[in-house]
Amino acid sequence: MKYHGLLLTAVYLILSGCSPKPTQVIAANTSTPIPTSTATATETVTASPTVPLPTPEPVTVLAYCTLLGRDATINVASGTPIIIQWGWKALTEAQVQDYIDNAVSVVTLDGIALEGLMEDTISQSTSTGDFLVSWFSDVGILSPGMHTITYDVSWQKMISDGADTYGPGGVYETVHDECQIVVK
16 A cells, blocks of 8 residues: 555656655645655765675586586586586505696686696595595686586506506596586
8 A cells, every 4th residue: 555655646746747845745645744854965874784695605516527427517506606626536545646746637617727726635535445636626606607617637657546547558548528517
């Protein structure tokens, strides 16, 4: 009913060519004056405090997807921070160190090379016993649409992860994967 009264007041003012006095407005459905105020140049308006919205938890996206048999596309909600992760695992800590010393990894997002921060230490999986190392790149909040991650690795010399060989003369001389992040 309040909206209806304001609409009738506006129609009345437009049709009559009048403007209300700064100190009162007569509601169209009552005869009661409604107090109003007019701001002067010296008055200031203080905004009421707002509660900041919580920042969504970051989503970790692997730089390789199809190499692990996963779908090439991952969907991420708009406004969600994204961390891109890649890494290496092997049967021994020395094999992981060989990777660190000899791999040339290039990870890109939309054609731009990412800088990855390596975890402080090589860790051991409690479930498999494998040794692992990971790199992370915080890419922040991406714009809506499709974004492409490429993952390319070559090696300066042949190394092993305890199951296969990688690099010059190895079973896998290079590794490549391409994945998409769709921000909705």
